[in-house]
Amino acid sequence: MRNDLRTDPGAVGIGTSRRRPDAAAKARGEFEFAPDAAEPGMLWGATLRSVHPHARLVRVDLNPAKAMPGVHAVLGGWDVPDNRYGAINRDTPVLADDIVNYVGEPIAIVAADDPEIARRALDAIVVEYEVLDPLIDMMRALEDGHVYRHVDYTHGDPTVVGDVQVEGVYTTPRQDHSYLGLDSGIAKPDGRGGVIITGATQWVHSDRAQVAASLGLPPERVLVINSGVGGSFGGRFVLSWQIHGALLALHTERPVKFLYSREEAFLARYHRHPTRIWVRHHATKDGKIVKIEGKVIHEDGPYSNTNGPGIGNGSSLLQGPYNIPNAHIEGWSVGTNNGMCGSLRGFGVVEPMYASESNLDALARALGMDGAELRRRNAMKEGDTWTFDQVMDSPAPVRELIDASGQGAQPAPLADTASGIGLPGGIATPTRPRDVVRATGTSSVAKNVCLSEGAPVNSTALVTLRDGAAVIECAAAEVGQGFKTIAEQIVQTTLGISRVTITGSDSGMADGSTTDGQLQTMTSGGAVAMAAATVKERFLRFVSREYGHDEKDLDIRDDHVVLKDGTRLMTVSDAGMHLVFQATERFAQRQTWELEGRQPGQPMHVTFNFSATRCTVDVDRELGLVRVVHMNVVQDVGRTVNPAQATGQIAGGVLMGLGLALMEEFPYVDGVPTRRTWDEYLVPTMIDAPPIDVAFLEYPEPRIPYGMRGIAELPHVQGPPAVMAALRAATGLPLPCIPATPEKVADLHPDPLPTGAPTAPSNKRIRENVESARAVPGDPMHDPVSPRKGPWNP
Amino acid sequence: MDDERISLNLQVNGTAYHVDDAWYFETLLSVLRYRLGLTGTKQSCETGSCGACTVLLDGRPINSCVALAADVQGNVTTIEGYSPADGSLTPLQEALVAAGDVQCGYCLPGMVLAGSAFIADHPNATDDEVREGMCGNLCRCTAYGSLITGIREASKR
Structure with a gap:
C-alpha cells in the first residue's frame, strides 16, 4: 500500500506523486478544453439528425435553410467526396445518403453565424421519411444473420463433463461514457486547400487518416491537433463532428466550430454494447473448474465501425483469471437499429467478466463454498495456458491478489443511529438501520492490455536535452489519464534531471498510438524511456570526449554529471555547452494474431493485468436500496510510476463499474433512446461513492522499460462483479441482469436471510432467477425472448 | 428575429458589463462563455444536473446553465474572479x-x-x-x- 498520495509539483522521477503539469491551470479555470476554443470569424456548425431508427429518405430539401440570413453553408450526403468512414471498418456514412439506421444518425449539416441561427436552419430543412421496421432485438438480429463477426473455438477436450454444472444467462446494459467535456472542436481551412482540425480526441493519426479519406485529400493536407480533453473513456475513438467540420470549413473558407449539447452527445455518439451471455461452468465436487462453455452476444449497432475487436476480447476472456483446461466458446457481434456501439473502458471484457464471475458466485453457492476460496483454488498463475491457447508468460499473481483483497481495513459496523447518506437510499431515505443487511463479496478479474489480434501497437517519442532541461514530443493523447505526467517522470528518472516538460500532440508528429486498451503507459511510456536513454548515451559520449573522462565512468544524477561513485563533476546544463542532444525512438509491442487460425506460439493478446476486490454492501431488501459501503481493491500494476495517479485511475474506474452495476443504463424502446439527460441516465455522485482502498502489487512486466504495465481499464472490469458478489451475498438472489436497480433487488417475499457463510443454494429460486434473465417484465433492455432454435438455444 | 434580441447589464467579477444583441432566452452560462469570453465556467449537462457551470451569485452557488441571463440580479463571481490575480491558488x-x-x-x-x-x-x-x-x-x-x-x-x- 502506498501512503503518500499528496501530489507535489516539485516531485521528481518514477515512484513519486508528481503533480500534473496542468493541475493548477485546471483549478483556476484557465486550461482550455475543446469547447472553450474560439477563432476570429468563426461560424457555428450544427447537425440534422434522424428521428427514426430505420427509414428511407424520400426527400431532403436543404434550400429553405440555405435561404436564411446568417446561414453560410448547408450540406447533405451527396456533398461528401467519399461518404463512408470508420476507424476499423469504413462502413459508416458521414451523412446518410438514402437510408437512416438509427435515431440520431446525421443527415445534413449547416454552418451559421450563431448557434441559435444554426439550430433554426436545421428546423428549416425538409425531410420526408418513409418509415421502415427497425430491428431492435439482438436475438432477432442473430437469427436473421445480421452478424458482423462470429468466433467459435475450443480448448482441451470440449466433451469433458464436470460433477457439478452451473449455468446462467447474464445481461449487461448499454452504458454511456458520460465524460463531462462535451464533444467539440474547430475545423479551419489551412489556406492551401487543406484543413486543420483542433478538438478533443484519443488518436490524432487515426482521425487524420479518416478525415483525409472522406474528403478525398492526401493525408498531409489534414492536420489534427489535440486540444484539452475533458475525459474520454474510449468514447473519442470514433469520429463525431470532425469530418462535418472539415467539409463546412472547406465550403465556407472560414473556421467552423461544433459543440454538441449533452442531449446530442447521448443521441449522436456510440455507447458500450449491450450483451447477453450464457455461461456454464463444470467443476469437481471440491471446486476445481474443469470446463467452461459460453455463448457471448454483443449488440453492436447499425454499423460495425470499430466493433470487431470487442467480440474477440469478450469471447477470449470469458474464462476470467482462472486456469481452465477445457472450453468451448462462441461469440457474435450483431447489428440492430438501436444506436451506435463501440469501445468504452474495458472494451468487450467488462461484460464477459461480469457474466463468468456471476456464474462463479452461483457455482460457489452450489458447492457450498466461499466465493473467494473457489477463486483461489482455480487462480491462474504464470506458465498456465489460456483457453485461447496462449501461454501466460508474464506475472499472474491471482491467488496473492485474492488473499490481499481479503486483508486491509474493514468498514465500521453500521451504527444503530445511522441516517440519511449513511444508509441505502441516501439523503431522504426511508430505510432504518434495522432494515439493513450487510454482506461482503470477493471477485477477481483479468483484462488484456494493449490492442490485440494483429492491431499495430507502437509509439514514437522525441526527446531533446538542452541546457540541462528536456522536452518530450509524443503524440499520445492526454485525455485526463495522466500520460503527460508519467512521461515527464520517466524522462526524469532515465536522464537523471529534474526539469522536464512535454509538448502538445498533433498529427504532424510521429504516431503516438491511441489512448485505448490501457496501452499508453507501457507503449508511449516505453518510447519515451528509450528516447531518453539514447539521449543520455549521446550526452555522456559528448561529455567523455570534451572533458576527458571514460564514458563508462560517467552517469547523471540530480541534474549533475557524476562519476559512478557519486562524485559531482559539473551540472548537466554546464556540461552541455548549449548544444542540443536529441533522439527519436519507436517502441513496438509484440505482434499478435487473430483469435482463430493462429499457429502454436502466436499470441492473441500482448499481455494481461489482474486484480481482486473485496466489496461490502448494505441492502434494504424490502425496498431494494443498496449502498456500497467500502471496496478494497488490489491490482498488479507492474511498477507504480505515480502512486496518486495510479490510485486515482483505479478508484475512478471501479466507481464507473459500480455505476454500471447499480444504475447506468441507456435503454431504447422501439429503437428510440428514452434517456437524454443526467437526470435520467444516472452516474455515481459523491453520495454513491464509497471509500475505496487501493493497494498495488508490483511484479514487473517483462519486455517493458521499468516493468510498467497499463492499469486504467481493469478497474472498470472489476467494479460490477465485485459489487454484485456482495449484493448476492446480502440478498441470496442471483441478480443476473445489471444494473441491479431497486426494482430488481427488492424482494417482497424474502426467504429467511442468509446468515454466516453463504450456504448452499437452494433451490428453485436460483433456477427461477436464471430464467428471469431471459425475460424481465417491463424492462426494455431485456425484452422477452421466446426459446427459439438457433445458436443461442442449442 | 430582431425582436428576440435584448440588451443585458451584468455585474461579473466586480466589473459592469453591457451586452447587446443577446437572445432573450440566453442562459447566464452562454453569456459568460460566448459573449464575455469567460470560458472558465464549464458547459456540460445544460440541465442543472452536474455542477460544472457553477458560479457564485452574491456568494451563493448557482448552476449558470439553468439561470436566465436576463433574470440575473446581483454580483456574479466566476472562477476567473475567484482565482488570485497573481496566478497562485487559494x-x-x-x-x-x-x-x-x-x-x-x-x-x-x-x-x-x-x-x-x-x-x-x-x-x-x-x-x-x-x-x-x-x-x-x-x-x-x-x-x-x-x-x-x-x-x-x-x-x-
Missing part, C-alpha cells in the same frame, strides 16, 4: 489539487466555486457532510476521494 484550490489525482479536471472550476460556498458554511466538515453538501457536482474520472479530502481539509478552522 487554499481550497491548493487543497483540491494536492489531495490526490486531478484527472481531466473539467469538473474542477465548478467544484472549486461550489466548495468555496460549502466550506464557508461548514467549518471542520466531516466526509459525510462534504458528500451531502457537494453531491450536486459530478466528476466522472475520480472516485471523489481526493475531492472530498481536499474540501474537508480546506474547511479546517
Whole structure:
C-alpha cells in the first residue's frame, strides 16, 4: 500500500506523486478544453439528425435553410467526396445518403453565424421519411444473420463433463461514457486547400487518416491537433463532428466550430454494447473448474465501425483469471437499429467478466463454498495456458491478489443511529438501520492490455536535452489519464534531471498510438524511456570526449554529471555547452494474431493485468436500496510510476463499474433512446461513492522499460462483479441482469436471510432467477425472448 | 428575429458589463462563455444536473446553465474572479489539487466555486457532510476521494 498520495509539483522521477503539469491551470479555470476554443470569424456548425431508427429518405430539401440570413453553408450526403468512414471498418456514412439506421444518425449539416441561427436552419430543412421496421432485438438480429463477426473455438477436450454444472444467462446494459467535456472542436481551412482540425480526441493519426479519406485529400493536407480533453473513456475513438467540420470549413473558407449539447452527445455518439451471455461452468465436487462453455452476444449497432475487436476480447476472456483446461466458446457481434456501439473502458471484457464471475458466485453457492476460496483454488498463475491457447508468460499473481483483497481495513459496523447518506437510499431515505443487511463479496478479474489480434501497437517519442532541461514530443493523447505526467517522470528518472516538460500532440508528429486498451503507459511510456536513454548515451559520449573522462565512468544524477561513485563533476546544463542532444525512438509491442487460425506460439493478446476486490454492501431488501459501503481493491500494476495517479485511475474506474452495476443504463424502446439527460441516465455522485482502498502489487512486466504495465481499464472490469458478489451475498438472489436497480433487488417475499457463510443454494429460486434473465417484465433492455432454435438455444 | 434580441447589464467579477444583441432566452452560462469570453465556467449537462457551470451569485452557488441571463440580479463571481490575480491558488484550490489525482479536471472550476460556498458554511466538515453538501457536482474520472479530502481539509478552522 502506498501512503503518500499528496501530489507535489516539485516531485521528481518514477515512484513519486508528481503533480500534473496542468493541475493548477485546471483549478483556476484557465486550461482550455475543446469547447472553450474560439477563432476570429468563426461560424457555428450544427447537425440534422434522424428521428427514426430505420427509414428511407424520400426527400431532403436543404434550400429553405440555405435561404436564411446568417446561414453560410448547408450540406447533405451527396456533398461528401467519399461518404463512408470508420476507424476499423469504413462502413459508416458521414451523412446518410438514402437510408437512416438509427435515431440520431446525421443527415445534413449547416454552418451559421450563431448557434441559435444554426439550430433554426436545421428546423428549416425538409425531410420526408418513409418509415421502415427497425430491428431492435439482438436475438432477432442473430437469427436473421445480421452478424458482423462470429468466433467459435475450443480448448482441451470440449466433451469433458464436470460433477457439478452451473449455468446462467447474464445481461449487461448499454452504458454511456458520460465524460463531462462535451464533444467539440474547430475545423479551419489551412489556406492551401487543406484543413486543420483542433478538438478533443484519443488518436490524432487515426482521425487524420479518416478525415483525409472522406474528403478525398492526401493525408498531409489534414492536420489534427489535440486540444484539452475533458475525459474520454474510449468514447473519442470514433469520429463525431470532425469530418462535418472539415467539409463546412472547406465550403465556407472560414473556421467552423461544433459543440454538441449533452442531449446530442447521448443521441449522436456510440455507447458500450449491450450483451447477453450464457455461461456454464463444470467443476469437481471440491471446486476445481474443469470446463467452461459460453455463448457471448454483443449488440453492436447499425454499423460495425470499430466493433470487431470487442467480440474477440469478450469471447477470449470469458474464462476470467482462472486456469481452465477445457472450453468451448462462441461469440457474435450483431447489428440492430438501436444506436451506435463501440469501445468504452474495458472494451468487450467488462461484460464477459461480469457474466463468468456471476456464474462463479452461483457455482460457489452450489458447492457450498466461499466465493473467494473457489477463486483461489482455480487462480491462474504464470506458465498456465489460456483457453485461447496462449501461454501466460508474464506475472499472474491471482491467488496473492485474492488473499490481499481479503486483508486491509474493514468498514465500521453500521451504527444503530445511522441516517440519511449513511444508509441505502441516501439523503431522504426511508430505510432504518434495522432494515439493513450487510454482506461482503470477493471477485477477481483479468483484462488484456494493449490492442490485440494483429492491431499495430507502437509509439514514437522525441526527446531533446538542452541546457540541462528536456522536452518530450509524443503524440499520445492526454485525455485526463495522466500520460503527460508519467512521461515527464520517466524522462526524469532515465536522464537523471529534474526539469522536464512535454509538448502538445498533433498529427504532424510521429504516431503516438491511441489512448485505448490501457496501452499508453507501457507503449508511449516505453518510447519515451528509450528516447531518453539514447539521449543520455549521446550526452555522456559528448561529455567523455570534451572533458576527458571514460564514458563508462560517467552517469547523471540530480541534474549533475557524476562519476559512478557519486562524485559531482559539473551540472548537466554546464556540461552541455548549449548544444542540443536529441533522439527519436519507436517502441513496438509484440505482434499478435487473430483469435482463430493462429499457429502454436502466436499470441492473441500482448499481455494481461489482474486484480481482486473485496466489496461490502448494505441492502434494504424490502425496498431494494443498496449502498456500497467500502471496496478494497488490489491490482498488479507492474511498477507504480505515480502512486496518486495510479490510485486515482483505479478508484475512478471501479466507481464507473459500480455505476454500471447499480444504475447506468441507456435503454431504447422501439429503437428510440428514452434517456437524454443526467437526470435520467444516472452516474455515481459523491453520495454513491464509497471509500475505496487501493493497494498495488508490483511484479514487473517483462519486455517493458521499468516493468510498467497499463492499469486504467481493469478497474472498470472489476467494479460490477465485485459489487454484485456482495449484493448476492446480502440478498441470496442471483441478480443476473445489471444494473441491479431497486426494482430488481427488492424482494417482497424474502426467504429467511442468509446468515454466516453463504450456504448452499437452494433451490428453485436460483433456477427461477436464471430464467428471469431471459425475460424481465417491463424492462426494455431485456425484452422477452421466446426459446427459439438457433445458436443461442442449442 | 430582431425582436428576440435584448440588451443585458451584468455585474461579473466586480466589473459592469453591457451586452447587446443577446437572445432573450440566453442562459447566464452562454453569456459568460460566448459573449464575455469567460470560458472558465464549464458547459456540460445544460440541465442543472452536474455542477460544472457553477458560479457564485452574491456568494451563493448557482448552476449558470439553468439561470436566465436576463433574470440575473446581483454580483456574479466566476472562477476567473475567484482565482488570485497573481496566478497562485487559494487554499481550497491548493487543497483540491494536492489531495490526490486531478484527472481531466473539467469538473474542477465548478467544484472549486461550489466548495468555496460549502466550506464557508461548514467549518471542520466531516466526509459525510462534504458528500451531502457537494453531491450536486459530478466528476466522472475520480472516485471523489481526493475531492472530498481536499474540501474537508480546506474547511479546517
